[in-house]
Amino acid sequence: MSSSGDCRYVSSMTNRFISKLNGLVPLTASDIAILEDAAARPREYQPRQDLIREGDEPGPMFVVLEGWVCRYKILPNGARQIMAFLMPGDGCDLHITLLNEMDHSIQAVTKATVATISKDEMSEMLATHHNIARAMYAAQLIDEGIMRAWIVSIGRRNATERVAHLICELYIRARSIGLADEGEFALPLSQAVLADALGLTAVHVNRILKELRVAGAMSIKRGSVTILDPIALIQIAGFDENYLHRRMRRAG
Amino acid sequence: MSSSGDCRYVSSMTNRFISKLNGLVPLTASDIAILEDAAARPREYQPRQDLIREGDEPGPMFVVLEGWVCRYKILPNGARQIMAFLMPGDGCDLHITLLNEMDHSIQAVTKATVATISKDEMSEMLATHHNIARAMYAAQLIDEGIMRAWIVSIGRRNATERVAHLICELYIRARSIGLADEGEFALPLSQAVLADALGLTAVHVNRILKELRVAGAMSIKRGSVTILDPIALIQIAGFDENYLHRRMRRAG
DNA sequence: CGATCTCTTGAGTTCCCTCAACTTAGGTGG
DNA sequence: CCACCTAAGTTGAGGGAACTCAAGAGATCG
Structure with a gap:
């Protein structure tokens, strides 16, 4: 599918994601190889461009490689609330494909490079590569902690x-x-x-x-x-x- | 360990948890049996009694069987922010044992009956019973959706x-x-x-x-x-x- | 049947919002 | 390179939503 040049490119672009996971749980060479393979074919988004919109059917998992991305929701009165920032290395919900439709939108804040991991690749990785699974679950727990911290901040600070x-x-x-x-x-x-x-x-x-x-x-x-x-x-x-x-x- | 009388008692108490999961992903008799077994030995908590406190090392996963429970955090100035309510059938973070310490406390709001599922039982169930895993991941995604909705509410309503x-x-x-x-x-x-x-x-x-x-x-x-x-x-x-x-x- | 917690209501204050005007920075085409 | 255009940042004045403080009524419990 891709030349060796492509592979090196992808490898360098996914570094932040892999090194983030590696920082949570030490990964083996095999873990890293399968991750590099899974998060290939990144796509560019322009500022304010939506990756996915509220109401859409969830697709593959997103992994931000470069730039800033946010989750947000628009209220009936037009007000917008951002619920999370994703920085390079951050990924979206692991099992998101279990849900029928998105309850919020995801948008590039700056120009952003975003890779996707298909549902099948995710299942495969989570089932067979325990280090990857542990690292991703840890990352998700951290993201949940951030959400809770935002609730505290907005509510009481x-x-x-x-x-x-x-x-x-x-x-x-x-x-x-x-x-x-x-x-x-x-x-x-x-x-x-x-x-x-x-x-x-x-x-x-x-x-x-x-x-x-x-x-x-x-x-x-x-x-x-x-x-x-x-x-x-x-x-x-x-x-x-x-x-x-x-x-x-x-x-x- | 427990008499058949105990088992029936446990079975009735865990109904809400199991029926909630069953509502998300249809479970087999074997799924239900292992869930009933795992969530046995419930404990009573009094109103305002903490299940676990910020800074504590995470232990087993909690499953609320009766009563109301909340996640909360106290700020330096003494203000309190509740970040989630858990109702009967709701469980806490699946992989919580991956973290070093709790970043918030969990407290009974009313008198509450709470079961625990040990880390080993959880791993076992998630690895071998795919319906249970799917249901629990779906439940977790819903809880995350609720957190995001709270951020929107507190931020913009x-x-x-x-x-x-x-x-x-x-x-x-x-x-x-x-x-x-x-x-x-x-x-x-x-x-x-x-x-x-x-x-x-x-x-x-x-x-x-x-x-x-x-x-x-x-x-x-x-x-x-x-x-x-x-x-x-x-x-x-x-x-x-x-x-x-x-x-x-x-x-x- | 007093003690304590929860709820209720009023009066005054403060934090943040709204509206509006103006400045600055960045990008684009003539 | 300047002229223009637009988006982002800055500042002021006034208003309103939610807070603080305080006091009293109602409920719950040993």
Whole structure:
């Protein structure tokens, strides 16, 4: 199907996904080979392009290789709420094909490269490669933890705390996949997108960002966040470093 | 281990769990037998008693047989946010033992009967009984859908819509496990608990409930909800019936 | 039958929203 | 390269939804 050149290309593009899984559960060469094979043939999406829409029949599992993607839902009144950000290496629900239809949409936030893993390949991998299965289940548990943290943030934190908390989360996630320098990382999200994720308005997000900048905690310019005072930011956010479960339990 | 009397008792208590799974994916007699066996030895919890606390090492999977249970988290400032309600038949995260420690607590809201399934029993069942695995994965996907719906509600609905939406969700869930009559069901949650789930204060929940009562949409008394005008309530909530995925996709 | 929890209602405050205008940045074509 | 266009960011003024504080009524239980 693909030349050896293609294979190397695919291999390099799937690195983030594989290395993320490998960080959760050590993978063998055979695991990595089957993963590289499964997540081949990536596709490009433009900003604001939907990967799949609410109401659609779920297809293959998505794996983000490059760029940012989000899950979102539009309410009858036109308001939008983003429920999750997917960064390079992140995948969507494992068993999604069990459901009849999508209850939300998934959209590229930036230009994004996304691979797909067919249902059959998934079943095969989960059944025969236990390390892959364990790693994917661990990744899914982490994603669920993030969702719960978002509920807590939106429900009980004020706007300042909420912004700070999201930035902390995204910084940790970016760093764990090698996309953050010390105290700085690329955040290609407009204030409107941040607002849709935080349950705020873009205007208010703008004011909060100014407040955090003036307070010397962090600043955003040109799609890049600089964390000026990590201690202060963590303090404002009430951020619990451990919630992203960066240390997995030993296999047993 | 247990007498036949015990077995029958257990069997009746696990009915809701098994019948819920059976509603998602048809189970064989053998599936049902192994489930009854695995979810034996239930334990009683008192209201406000924790099943497990944030920071604890995850143990076996919990399955609620009777009563209401919630996931929650307490913030540094003392505020509490409930992230999920578990009703009879609901279970906790399948692969939770992959994680090092709990990132939230789980607590009985009412007096509750809860069974546990050990890690080994779970692995065994998931590996050898594909119907059970499919049903449990479907249940988990539904729970994730509910979490996403909560993010949307808390993020983008006002208090009235939020209360109405939660009541719609809980009514559908109660009805699907046979715990709701036509337009009426038991809701053993104080206004403070509702507030903690909705990201509101108890005082405001009280005002909203009055508003909904006066509007003739629904009324709560003595732990029981009466839906007076379902159409109006659904309309206020902007409720999408399909989000609970009550129709699973056919096995393929 | 007092103690305690839950519910209810009022008054005042605050956080965030809405609306609106203006500035800045980035992209495109003449 | 400038002129234009559009999207994104910034700031102000005013309003409203939800919060806080407080006090009292009602229910539940030992």
